[in-house]
Every structure is written in structure tokens, then in C-alpha cells.
Amino acid sequence: MIKIIGVGKVKDTHLKALIDDYVKRINHYHKLEVIEVNDEPIKDNEEDVLKIEGRRVLDKIANDEYVILLDLHGKTIDSVSLAVKIDRLFISNSKITFVIGGSLGLSDELRKRANEAIKLSDLTFLHQMTRLILVEQIYRSFKINNHETYHK
DSSP: OEEEEEESOOOOHHHHHHHHHHHHHHTTTSOEEEEEEOOOOOOSOHHHHHHHHHHHHHTTOOTTOEEEEEEEEEEEOOHHHHHHHHHHHHHHOSOEEEEEOBTTBOOHHHHHHOSEEEESOSSOOOHHHHHHHHHHHHHHHHHHHTTOOOOO
């Protein structure tokens, strides 16, 4: 199973429809679950916000899950490398979980739990946009791994 945990809800109906379309496409290849956890209103102490959001995410992660954070400080990866990574991870892990933090990023506790962190781009995206980019890249990974043509 692949799981995506995102902090905050996707409110834009057009963006949500695109995400849902890719989730449906991915589910033809492999089960994908998208979980949204509530984001915390930003207060004076941003560290407290990160901790609260981090705990909400950690509550959704089991011990046997391979956790990949999407993080600006993570390792850069291209589409083919992501496809290879997903294919190889399924050999030894039945559950791969991608985590997209909120607007303030990711808690230290969540970073400690993660198996690795990847960066989709040097650019910064809204976390809702990151969710769309991630599901598109997961779909692309399955197309690559199955040697199928993917028309953009």
C-alpha cells in the first residue's frame, strides 16, 4: 500500500478533482490512500504548531511503514529514480508512506521517524500543490515501472 499523509485540507475543488483523478488512476496499479490531518492555526510559537501537526501525522503512521518526507532539505530525485525507488521498496516493505507537512514544514519528531526525505524541486510549492505533484509522480512511476507510454 502507498499512503500519502498531508497536513491541511485541499479546499480548491479544481485541484481536488485533479488529485482525485490521479488517485483513481494509481489505484488501477496499486492501492493508494490519502489522509488529511488538520493543520494548526499559526501562533506566536511556531515550534508548538510544528509539534502538534507532527503528532497528528505520527498518529497515522504504523511501525512497519517506510516513511518518506517531502522536504526542501531532502535529497533531490527525478521521476525515473522515484520509480526505481518505489519498485525496490515494495520488495522489502509492504507500506510506503509519503508525508507532506504544513505551511511551517515538518517537526523534529517526524524527521526522526522518517526513513528518508526527498525534494521534488528547488522551488517552494503550496502543500496542496505538492500533493498534486506527488500523485502525478507516483502515477508516472507506475507507468515507467510497467513500461507503458505516458502521454502528458
